[in-house]
Amino acid sequence: NQEREEAHQLNQQLQMKLAGYFQRRANKDVHQEWSASGQHEYEKHLQALTDLKLQLRSASESAQRQAEELEMQAQEK
Incomplete structure (x- = not known):
């Protein structure tokens, strides 16, 4: 009986x-998934x-080229 209790x-x-x-x-797996x-x-x-920076x-x-072109056109007139 004691053996049974110990078991x-x-x-x-x-x-x-x-x-x-x-x-x-389970906690480790969830953490890795979140990471x-x-x-x-x-x-x-x-x-x-990065894409937005390139677009900007x-x-x-x-805009700089257009400004230069407009400035040249204004000087011609």
Whole structure:
């Protein structure tokens, strides 16, 4: 009877250890998933900012050329 009680207690301890292991593993997996998702979002937004910067540079250069052309036209008149 005492052996049975010891086996039962050992069984409970092992089940608790397993439950803790699986809980930590699940938390770790969720954290890694969030980290990967966050990295993807960061890269997506960084690319959008880079694209906008290029568009701004292009628009600025175009506006500068137009201003120079208008200035030349005004001087010709």
